[in-house]
Amino acid sequence: MKKELIRKPTGTLDILPEDSFKRRHIELELCQIFSIYNYKEIRTPAFEKTELFKRGIGDYTDVVSKEMYSFHNNEFTLKPEMTAPVIRAYIENNLDNLPGLVKLFYISNMYRHERPQAGRYREFCQFGAEAIGSDSYLIDVEMISLSTKILENFGIKNFITKINTIGTPIERKDFLKDLKKFLEEHIDSLTETSKNRLEKNPLRILDTKDKKEIEILKSAPRLYDYLKYETKKHFEAVLNLLQRINVKFEIDYNLVRGFDYYTSTTFEIISDELGSQNAVIGGGRYDNLIEELGGKPTPAIGFACGIERLLYLMERNNYKFPSEEPLTLYIVTFDDETRELAIKTLIKLRENNIKCDTDYQNKSVKAQMKEANKINSEFTIVLGDKELQSGKAFIKRMKDGKEFEINLSELEKINFSKYREL
Ligand code: AMP
Numbered sequence: 001m002k003k004e005l006i007r008k009p010t011g012t013l014d015i016l017p018e019d020s021f022k023r024r025h026i027e028l029e030l031c032q033i034f035s036i037y038n039y040k041e042i043r044t045p046a047f048e049k050t051e052l053f054k055r056g057i058g059d060y061t062d063v064v065s066k067e068m069y070s071f072h073n074n075e076f077t078l079k080p081e082m083t084a085p086v087i088r089a090y091i092e093n094n095l096d097n098l099p100g101l102v103k104l105f106y107i108s109n110m111y112r113h114e115r116p117q118a119g120r121y122r123e124f125c126q127f128g129a130e131a132i133g134s135d136s137y138l139i140d141v142e143m144i145s146l147s148t149k150i151l152e153n154f155g156i157k158n159f160i161t162k163i164n165t166i167g168t169p170i171e172r173k174d175f176l177k178d179l180k181k182f183l184e185e186h187i188d189s190l191t192e193t194s195k196n197r198l199e200k201n202p203l204r205i206l207d208t209k210d211k212k213e214i215e216i217l218k219s220a221p222r223l224y225d226y227l228k229y230e231t232k233k234h235f236e237a238v239l240n241l242l243q244r245i246n247v248k249f250e251i252d253y254n255l256v257r258g259f260d261y262y263t264s265t266t267f268e269i270i271s272d273e274l275g276s277q278n279a280v281i282g283g284g285r286y287d288n289l290i291e292e293l294g295g296k297p298t299p300a301i302g303f304a305c306g307i308e309r310l311l312y313l314m315e316r317n318n319y320k321f322p323s324e325e326p327l328t329l330y331i332v333t334f335d336d337e338t339r340e341l342a343i344k345t346l347i348k349l350r351e352n353n354i355k356c357d358t359d360y361q362n363k364s365v366k367a368q369m370k371e372a373n374k375i376n377s378e379f380t381i382v383l384g385d386k387e388l389q390s391g392k393a394f395i396k397r398m399k400d401g402k403e404f405e406i407n408l409s410e411l412e413k414i415n416f417s418k419y420r421e422l
Contacts (some may be wrong), residue, residue, distance in 0.1 A: 025321055027107055044082070045079075050070050052085065053077055057261065090102065090130075091290065091295035101133045103131045106126075106128060106129075107307075109126075110126050126306055128304035130302035133299070135299035137241065140265045143302070146303075165232070176202055183205060269282075281304070330357055333383050344412075348412035378398060378399075393408060
């Protein structure tokens with residue numbers, strides 16, 4: 001009886017060769033961009049102690065309270081985001097001893113037990129950057145302009161960069177009290193999610209997508225009005241410089257992000273082309289996180305971008321991905337003797353970086369020619385009885401069908417350029 005097929009877990013992706021090739025292109029481009037901006041790559045484990053995320057991201061956030069893949073009696077968790085692991089590694093490896101600002105980037109898979117939908121997966125890939133050690137508005141501007149540069153570099157045109165400042169937990173204290181009071185007056189109109197957030201994470205209610213709540217929030221107290229002078233001054237400096245360097249943005253006073261570590265500047269880049277999960281990049285300052293995780297007080301800022309959403313936008317915008325180089329040569333064989341000659345030839349050609357292949361499934365000559373055509377091989381050579389006896393074969397240029405005679409003794413050192421030009 002045929003065995004039942006075991007399928008991949010819900011919310012995960014098989015990234016097949018065509019998509020892998022595109023992702024590899026994105027990764028190589030990213031490495032180049034980050035290098036120009038002087039960011040260096042960091043890799044951290046796929047899983048961390050659960051406590052890192054609880055303390056770093058916050059117990060009452062969606063990610064920590066319901067989306068973590070934890071195991072071994074909850075001791076470990078597959079990473080749902082990368083800022084906390086990067087900061088853990090920064091502290092643990094004394095990266096503060098490095099000269100200057102510590103600028104790091106990563107490309108890595110993340111895991112969140114979310115409800116899967118278009119653009120939202122349980123295993124997804126993020127790249128991002130963290131700049132650790134400066135409270136200057138200049139680095140906020142660099143992060144935001146780098147984020148937009150990356151999207152532009154990948155041919156994405158229609159996006160909106162939203163910016164806000166959310167101050168520190170101390171600055172937010174009075175605001176949260178007033179916000180709660182205000183929302184309690186409208187409790188009957190709130191969604192169940194917001195009712196649940198009211199006690200534990202009221203700030204997140206500002207992030208609602210519910211139309212009725214958005215309307216109510218228009219008359220709610222505004223966080224910005226509660227922030228201290230220095231925080232507002234920092235924000236103004238960021239906005240002014242962004243304007244001067246022609247980075248387009250919109251201020252969104254209700255933009256709060258999903259993690260508790262954010263302080264001061266927050267930003268998100270959205271695109272209408274993405275549907276309901278419309279954010280492609282999210283980031284902000286997290287000036288208290290390093291101290292919170294056991295390091296010295298150190299200001300920092302970062303952003304993360306989802307590769308699946310980026311790829312979707314690139315494809316929608318008809319980004320011209322490079323195409324994979326086709327085979328230079330496919331050798332068509334006839335029997336074991338010619339197959340062995342083909343293998344010996346291929347080994348030598350590959351030593352000279354020639355991309356070449358042959359048949360390993362004892363297919364008919366006709367089927368092999370069909371395959372060579374289908375995979376777009378530049379040249380083919382048929383090796384059969386006749387060729388073995390005469391010591392000569394024909395190399396066929398597939399684009400125009402022209403054939404050139406060669407000696408079998410030449411096979412291992414074929415000059416393909418010659419046959420391209422003839
Ligand atoms: P976050 O880490 O939640 O701030 O998200 C940063 C970016 O990662 C988002 O703007 C998305 O592009 C991407 N992202 C977050 N969660 C998911 C998910 N479940 N599936 C796919 N991409 C995601």
